[in-house]
Structures are given as structure tokens and as C-alpha cells.
Amino acid sequence: MGVRRPGGLNGADYAWGDVLEPEGQILANYWQGAFPHENLVLDGFRTTSPVCAFPPNGYGLFDMIGNVWEWTADWYALASPSAGKTPSCCAPVNPRGPRREDSLDPTLPHDRQGRKVLKGGSHLCADNYCRRYRPAARHPQAVDSSTSHIGFRCVVRAA
Secondary structure, eight states, X not given: OOOBOGGGTTTOSBTTBSOSSGGGOOXXXXXXXXXXXXXXXXXXXXXXXXXXXXXXXXXXXXXXXXXXXXXXXXXXXXXXGGGSSOOOSSOOXXXXXXXGGGGSOTTOTTOOOOEEEEESOOTTOOTTTTOOOSTTOEEEEETTXXXXXXXXOOOOOOO
């Protein structure tokens, strides 16, 4: 059994702690089974789940990982290897620093669509496939994309 840390503090792997399914409990909407051939639907949701279908994290925030990838305001850029570190999935020190031009895909020189950072993974992320439902994970996506597993976060503040 892993340590549970509120909100994924102290570098925990998941939004609730170090174990994906603590004591067998599914705490987010992600693919259960071998993607893409076996969806066990252990959480009860074949595709997206309603808001608040799972308990909040230690900060009281719901659905921080899984369900749908969430758009952010940040332009995507790779971490700089010149800092003596190898690039990782984690954001550079100042994720808002990159410009739209820096987010263009260098492998597609004729594609001029900027790429924004997606966070949180989706119901299509599985342990055997992408494991992108971790708080540290981020993913580039062209801004003209739309699919059933990309969305955005709404915040409701108490009066």
C-alpha cells in the first residue's frame, strides 16, 4: 500500500498519492484493461464521466486527472536540453514563457498551427499505453484540434 498525500503533494505520482488504485479504489476515469482491445469499465464509464463522479483531491479539487485532456493557456515547448538535463514530460521552469512560434512542430515545417499544453490525461489513457493521467504529465496539441477526449476546466468559486 502506498502513501497517500493530499493533492499529489511532494512529487506523488497521482493527484491523490503514490498508488494508482489505493486499496483497489479507482479515483479517476482512465482506461482499465489493455488499451485499445480490452476496456474492463471497472469505474462504470466507457467514455467520459460526469463532473464529481470521483472524490476530490487533498485541495478539494475534482477530476484533476483522467476523463478528458484539459486545454491550458500555455504554449507548448520542449524543456531545454542545454540546461544539462535530458528533456522530460515535465514543464520547463516558466511554462508561460514560450511564444506561439516556439510551439510549432519542427517535424511538420508547413504546419503553422501553434500547440498548447494539454494536462490531465483522459479516459483513453491506460497503464499499458500512455500513463498520462499523472499531474506531472503534459502533452502538445495543435490548437485547431477537437475530439471527444479533449475539454477544459471550469472553476466555481464560493461566494
